[in-house]
Amino acid sequence: MRRRYLTETWLVLGVSLGSSAVYALLRIVERLTRPESLAQQTATMNSSVTPDRPWLDVTYQLVGIGLALVPVLLALHLLRREDPDEPHTMGLDLRRPWQDVARGAGLAAVVGIPGLGLYLAAKAAGLNATVAAANLAGAAWFTVPVLVLSAAQNAVLEEVVMVGYLFRRWSQAGWQPWRVIVTSALIRGTYHLYQGFGGFVGNAVMGLLFGWLYTRTRRVMPLVVAHTILDVVAFVGYALLAPHVTWL
Template sequence: MRRRHLTETLLVLGVSLGSSAVYALLRIVDRLTRPEALSQQTSAMNSSVTPDRPWLDVTYQLAGIAFALVPVLLAFHLLRRDDPAEPRTMGFDLRRPVGDLWRGAALAAVIGIPGLGLYLVAKAVGLNTTVAAANLVGAAWFTVPILVLAAAQNAVLEETIMIGYLFRRWTEAGWGTWRVIVTSAVIRGTYHLYQGFGGFVGNIVMGLLFGWLYTRTKRVMPLVVAHTILDVVAFVGYSLLKPHVSWL
């Protein structure tokens, strides 16, 4: 059973965030071996595919969001073989909307400001790229809705896989609580390494905090709410402020 659970988690990670971690490692090697300094490079996110044809671009964006959530459905399917109550067991449900919202908002506030400070410091000392968080066509009507959906997709994917699913399976495989928390957090940091070392460290800290909170509450939904808020502020805020703020 232990081997089965560990093999299953490797496969789920292999078709989702684990593969992102490998590509992020390759990306940071690429960046570090370029002539220009890391701080002079840009990590572009949420980019248009066909900027000259908005109708096709929005279709590409929606397809990317939808397919990114398939590993979540796979994880739920695998967990439900042993526990038909999943994903309710991990707390991914709407049973406590008010509590989940205020806890998620408070958690986003606690993480957001220090996270921005860490990014600015890391970039200033040459350890991080410039993160261009939103690069959709500025005049397109769908820019803000797509960025909000992308933020929610990131949150659902990362928190249900990295917390809800992996914590369940690794615990069933006999891992101790802190081994689970630390391993999940390091993987989370690794798949953000394409941004630089500030993103790596910041997301490890976020993963440690999220993991510890989950072991106390057994609810993943506040983490999804917090992550969604953080990414909405980053994506939409960048899109709106970029034309007016020189240091973004």
């Protein structure tokens, strides 16, 4: 049974964030072997596919967001075979909306402010690329809604798979809580390596905090709320401020 659980988790990771981690490792090697320094490079996110055809571009964006959530459905499907009460067991529900929002907002503030400082410090030290968090076409009508949906998609994918699902399966495989927390956090940091070493450290620390909180509360929803807020601020904030703020 232990081997089955471990095999299942590596397969789920292989079709989701685990493959992102592998590509991120390749990307950081590619960045470090360029003629220009890491600090002179840019990591782009949320880019337009067909900027000259907005109707097709928004279709691409929405399809991408939808397909990125398939691993979440897969993870929940696998868990529901043994626990029909999922996703409620991991706390992915609306049973405590105000409590989840309040905790998520507080957690976002705790993570977001130091996180911005770490990013700026890593960038100044030459350990991180410039992160261009929103690169959708100009003033397209769908820019802000798509960025908000993208933020929510990232939050649901990462917190359900990296916390709700993996914490259950690795615990069932006999792993100690500290091992689960650290392994999940390291994977989280790794698939952000495409940004540079600041992205790795910041997200690994965030993973440690989120993992520890989940072991205490067994509710993934506050983590989803916090992650959504962080990404909305990053994506929408960048889209609005980048043309006017040079240090971004």
